[in-house]
Amino acid sequence: KQEVTQIPAAxxxxxxxxxxxxxxxxxxxxxxxxxxxxxxxxxLTSLLLIQSSQREQTSGRLNASxxxxxxxxxxxxxxxQPGDSATYLCAVRGGRYGNKxxxxxxxxxxxxx
Amino acid sequence: xxGVSQSPRYKVAKRGxxxxxxxxxxxxxxxxxxxxxxxxxxxEFLTYFQNEAQLxxxxxxxxxxxxxxxxxxxxxxxxxxxxxxxxxxxxxxxxPDRVTGQPQHFGxxxxxxxx
Numbered sequence: 001k002q003e004v005t006q007i008p009a010a011x012x013x014x015x016x017x018x019x020x021x022x023x024x025x026x027x028x029x030x031x032x033x034x035x036x037x038x039x040x041x042x043x044l045t046s047l048l049l050i051q052s053s054q055r056e057q058t059s060g061r062l063n064a065s066x067x068x069x070x071x072x073x074x075x076x077x078x079x080x081q082p083g084d085s086a087t088y089l090c091a092v093r094g095g096r097y098g099n100k101x102x103x104x105x106x107x108x109x110x111x112x113x
Numbered sequence: 114x115x116g117v118s119q120s121p122r123y124k125v126a127k128r129g130x131x132x133x134x135x136x137x138x139x140x141x142x143x144x145x146x147x148x149x150x151x152x153x154x155x156x157e158f159l160t161y162f163q164n165e166a167q168l169x170x171x172x173x174x175x176x177x178x179x180x181x182x183x184x185x186x187x188x189x190x191x192x193x194x195x196x197x198x199x200x201x202x203x204x205x206x207x208x209p210d211r212v213t214g215q216p217q218h219f220g221x222x223x224x225x226x227x228x
Contacts, residue, residue, distance in 0.1 A: 049216070089156075093215065098161070099169075100158040100172070102158070103156050
């Protein structure tokens, strides 16, 4: 069974700091990995999607990497801002698991001004 | 408002009551997913539709949970004889792609509280 783990569970940093969120998964037979942002009381907003053949994706201050063989992904946020405060979730979609997404429990990020 | 719409946003029910949660996907999206998100956890897959066909219901936790999408657009998740452990946020997502089911566009969810 695919399991997805996110570390740390919570993170508090001062504004301007660079930070890294970690995601690991047990089954390397994935099609892709996706990072989402969830604000309180809201649904999920997709940030970055990395296909299994890719090593990284970048969007603005966000950079996500994927090491499929070791079952790891990182989300790097540069120059963090208070508006980045949210829960960040990673999810994998894999061959054996069809089109459903398997999520980690998330990292709660707080950026202090 | 072209996004995924879920109603009600909040639902409080007494243990043992039946509830129905509605999802209006983005127009034209063939794939529709339901997820359950417990407090402090990530969403967990419940069921998946392609048009009106329920192709995967492996995540439904018990036979008290039932989902339908009779005309291939609006979907309803019904929970019978609710129990306290059913308290969670129920998220609906839709996708235009029938093969990959991605990208998934999420609604804001229905927060269900069972007293």
